[in-house]
Amino acid sequence: MDVTVLLFLTSGLFLGWSLGANDAANIFGTAVGTGMVRFTQAAIVCSIFVILGAVISGAGAAQTLERLGEINALAGSFAAALAAAITVYWMTVAGLPVSTSQAIVGAIIGWNWFTESVTDAAALTKILSTWVLCPLLAGLVAALLFKLVAFVLGRVRLHLLRLDAYTRLALIVAGAFGAYSLGANNIANVMGVFVPVSPFTEFRVQDLFTVTSVEQLFLLGGIAIAVGVFTYSKRVMLTVGAELVPLSPVAAWVVVVAQSIVLFLFASEGLEHLLATSGLPTIPLVPVSSSQAVVGAVLGIGLLRGGRNIHWRVLGHIGIGWVATPIIAALICFVSLFFLQNVFNQKVHTETGYSLSRTVIDHLAAQGIATTPLDDVVGEEFASAVRLRDALRARRAFTEGEQAAVLETARVFRISFAPLRLTAFRANGLSDGQAAAVAALEGRSFRHKWQVAEALAGLSPEWRIVEETKVTKLDNKRIRQRLDLVYRSFHVE
Structure with a gap:
């Protein structure tokens, strides 16, 4: 112990x-x-x-x-x-x-x-x-x-x-x-x-x-x-x-x-x-x-x-x-x-990076966010969320909601569906179709959470988050909860 x-x-x-x-x-x-x-x-x-x-x-x-x-x-x-x-x-x-x-x-x-x-x-x-x-x-x-x-x-x-x-x-x-x-x-x-x-x-x-x-x-x-x-x-x-x-x-x-x-x-x-x-x-x-x-x-x-x-x-x-x-x-x-x-040399947090790669910029554009103000920083890496947020605020071109979307999309969260991790994974709460989609990602690695969500949605309609209404809100919430389970289970530092 x-x-x-x-x-x-x-x-x-x-x-x-x-x-x-x-x-x-x-x-x-x-x-x-x-x-x-x-x-x-x-x-x-x-x-x-x-x-x-x-x-x-x-x-x-x-x-x-x-x-x-x-x-x-x-x-x-x-x-x-x-x-x-x-x-x-x-x-x-x-x-x-x-x-x-x-x-x-x-x-x-x-x-x-x-x-x-x-x-x-x-x-x-x-x-x-x-x-x-x-x-x-x-x-x-x-x-x-x-x-x-x-x-x-x-x-x-x-x-x-x-x-x-x-x-x-x-x-x-x-x-x-x-x-x-x-x-x-x-x-x-x-x-x-x-x-x-x-x-x-x-x-x-x-x-x-x-x-x-x-x-x-x-x-x-x-x-x-x-x-x-x-x-x-x-x-x-x-x-x-x-x-x-x-x-x-x-x-x-x-x-x-x-x-x-x-x-x-x-x-x-x-x-x-x-x-x-x-x-x-x-x-x-x-x-x-x-x-x-x-x-x-x-x-x-x-x-x-x-x-x-x-x-x-x-x-x-x-x-x-x-x-x-x-x-x-x-x-x-x-x-x-x-x-x-x-003083005690303890690790109090794990570094989280933020990337404005071309892949991230294209995904933001697909969400309807005007990315032209970011042309001069395409490919740049940011050491913290605060630094990326300050860069966005300096451009005065994004609303608070758009800034949050950029931060979430740019966040680096490496995920690997290695065989050993898949063997140890417990698909609690997942349907058979959702579990099969996760298994189909064996051997693949991703740099962002949204890439995993898109890959799973492409493999099974049970992973797709639809347009949110009062009726679909709860279904979307359950899918997001199950996605969080996948993110935590296959996250690698």
Whole structure:
């Protein structure tokens, strides 16, 4: 077992601990803050289910942060995870509910800054917009749900003792499900970057079942999250559950349910498919912050009551934490990368070149992009995305969208379909026709991703991306996901 891998793994464990210490407030904060559930009870339930979620459903919801920046070296992953973990830890010490996703976004931007990689403006804008939309939508859902629950309870008229018992049970059940989802959806953020270098080997238990190396890795990350929940989450729980807005037990349950609804809206591929096939606008599948959803839900109920009980100073401190988190994470990541590369001589990123060869220029022209302003740089190679972007901006002839298209087309990403790689390739999710097309590329090599996509489309119609409409959007998305699998499997440095 490589000691270096274990050392790099510690930042993922620290991030898992920080996530558990902070994000448990999103699950049981309102229940603990209202006194309906004891902290010890909440921590035990949360710890058990977060580990189950991590091991059983470890892949979780797909985190669509790759477009923001692709960290392509183990030391770089270590620095990003460490920066996010330190930032979340500091905010936890301050008692502020912040999002691990916010910290990771900041860390990725810090990595882009250090390595001269371009941050995708469209992806960043979409993520930032959800940071505003998520709490607003959660507040609206919580207000409507609170009114509905109040109406039903007014008609049913349960005895106070029975209502109290039902509410406690509902809070525990909702919290258990939320903890399971936390483990399932966030373990990939915590340990996902370490999967390719997992130091564990799979083993069988009494010939009953096999525990894979990835499951062991996720179990370790889940335990780290659980330790964070049990050892350091109480303060943030009380901030969300009691200090921001005093809540009744029923209102606390509404907050948990409202948070779950909002996260479902932004994460459900089934809902996206239903809306698309119905000809309706789809909701973007962008990972949103559970912290922001909870705070928005609590605030929504507070405003429904007239806003008199809202502690605006606490809300202001939370808002400052949300703004500061990605900035702090980016700075810490940048400094960490500098020391790893220049003091410890670690490889924090793999060099990515960009080529404006005649082949690339012709492909851009075929996409309808006017390439005349590039005539003087045909054949040139650029060491980084930033340098090519600066060259494009200097010509003032390309829109932001066209610049992104040039960067994507010119990026050098060598792919080789060597026989040994084809033998080891696992065509998970590919149809027979798609797998046959991949096999037909044996012995061929490519310099750009788009060349592979064109070659596969020429071999099988199942690889063709058609004109995008609301109906074909999901099919095209699945093809792109499968292309990413091919790119990663046959990429050579």
